[in-house]
Amino acid sequence: MTEGLALRHISVHFGGLTALDDISLDVPPGAVVGVIGPNGAGKTTLFNVVCGFVRPETGTMTLDGQPLRPRPQQLTRLGIARTLQGIGQFSGLTVLENVMAGAGRDARTGVLSALFSMPRTDRDEHRLRDAAMSALRTCGVAEYAAARPDGLPYAVRKRVGLARALVARPRILLLDEPAGGLGAQEIDELATLISGLHCSVLVVEHHMDLVMSICDRILVLDFGKQVAIGTPTEVSADPAVAEAYLGADAGQPQ
Ligand SMILES: Nc1ncnc2c1ncn2[C@@H]1O[C@H](COP(=O)(O)OP(=O)(O)OP(=O)(O)O)[C@@H](O)[C@H]1O
Ligand SMILES: [Mg+2]
The missing domain is CATH 3.40.50.300 (P-loop containing nucleotide triphosphate hydrolases)
Incomplete structure (x- = not known):
């Protein structure tokens, strides 16, 4: 094999x-x-x-x-995870939420439910949040977790994009x-x-x-x-x- x-x-x-x-x-x-x-x-x-x-x-x-x-x-x-061409981040979400949105559909339920007021399990939400913070730390940009991506330097946003790809631990x-x-x-x-x-x-x-x-x-x-x-x-x-x-x-x- x-x-x-x-x-x-x-x-x-x-x-x-x-x-x-x-x-x-x-x-x-x-x-x-x-x-x-x-x-x-x-x-x-x-x-x-x-x-x-x-x-x-x-x-x-x-x-x-x-x-x-x-x-x-x-x-x-x-x-398998890929970084998006360019930046491709949602300006209406925080950096942390953007990274959470990078996880698979199951894990994303938390983010979607936050956006659309759907029911969710708090445990999944916490787990996803922890994974997203850990990915941001790996990429050296955890301090920007609460910021919106728009105003951030390009290099930081590129790293957020990398964290987004890493959140599901590919x-x-x-x-x-x-x-x-x-x-x-x-x-x-x-x-x-x-x-x-x-x-x-x-x-x-x-x-x-x-x-x-x-x-x-x-x-x-x-x-x-x-x-x-x-x-x-x-x-x-x-x-x-x-x-x-x-x-x-x-x-x-x-
Ligand atoms: N969807 C498509 N339809 C028709 N031709 C395509 C399509 N995608 C790529 N090509 C052609 O296939 C060839 C390879 O393209 P590709 O985008 O893979 O090259 P590349 O190595 O990524 O180039 P670059 O360094 O410019 O990004 C090129 O001649 C391109 O014009
Ligand atoms: Mg190319």
């Missing part, structure tokens, strides 16, 4: 365009795995396959050896460009935070410094194909990787 998340021979086409071509990837328990590549390489598509937003035409996925056919609304139950955390919009020091702090998490992490990121410092393994994609896979050292020494980036418009690793 392959432990953790395993993708085998995943292919996705959009019309005549090959977004992913026979991609295989393992995310073992506790590992941090990065996906990089030039614009349009297929990184987000790979993410969306794992989240169930895109169905691959070929290939299989397993989670701890069990077939994985994710549906976006069932991710929490499967032990086995696998999917991070979609977590360093986007952050400064150099904030990225360093984020690297420390991600490295200290106790779950597996699959991260798509344009900041090479972050990817190189936190990832155990890196998959490099270009035009939907695997260009390289290996440790940060192996990947950065691979001529095919430099070629993929030099061929791209940006000319710089992203």
Whole structure:
């Protein structure tokens, strides 16, 4: 049995365009795995396959050896969490309530009942509140629990988004460009935070410094194909990787 998340021979086409071509990837328990590549390489598509937003035409996925056919609304139950693109927080709720809303549907009953005056059990509410506070502490932003997200610095809100993904204690955390919009020091702090998490992490990121410092393994994609896979050292020494980036418009690793 392959432990953790395993993708085998995943292919996705959009019309005549090959977004992913026979991609295989393992995310073992506790590992941090990065996906990089030039614009349009297929990184987000790979993410969306794992989240169930895109169905691959070929290939299989397993989670701890069990077939994985994710549906976006069932991710929490499967032990998978993702950060939302950008910020995506409710401005009418406090930071703590936003994080509580990140838990699965069952645990969310408390938040929903608070909003819509539905009956609830106080014990569930307390448990969820404790889990949310603990996730905020893990992300170093517990002091903002009672604040509304609107007025908070961008870096704090990004961390609240991370806490929101962590509240249900996922086995696998999917991070979609977590360093986007952050400064150099904030990225360093984020690297420390991600490295200290106790779950597996699959991260798509344009900041090479972050990817190189936190990832155990890196998959490099270009035009939907695997260009390289290996440790940060192996990947950065691979001529095919430099070629993929030099061929791209940006000319710089992203
Ligand atoms: N829903 C869709 N319909 C049609 N084409 C799509 C769709 N989603 C992605 N594509 C195309 O598939 C290819 C891969 O896109 P994808 O978004 O996965 O790339 P990416 O590596 O995330 O790029 P970026 O670094 O710009 O975010 C691109 O050519 C893109 O235009
Ligand atoms: Mg993308």
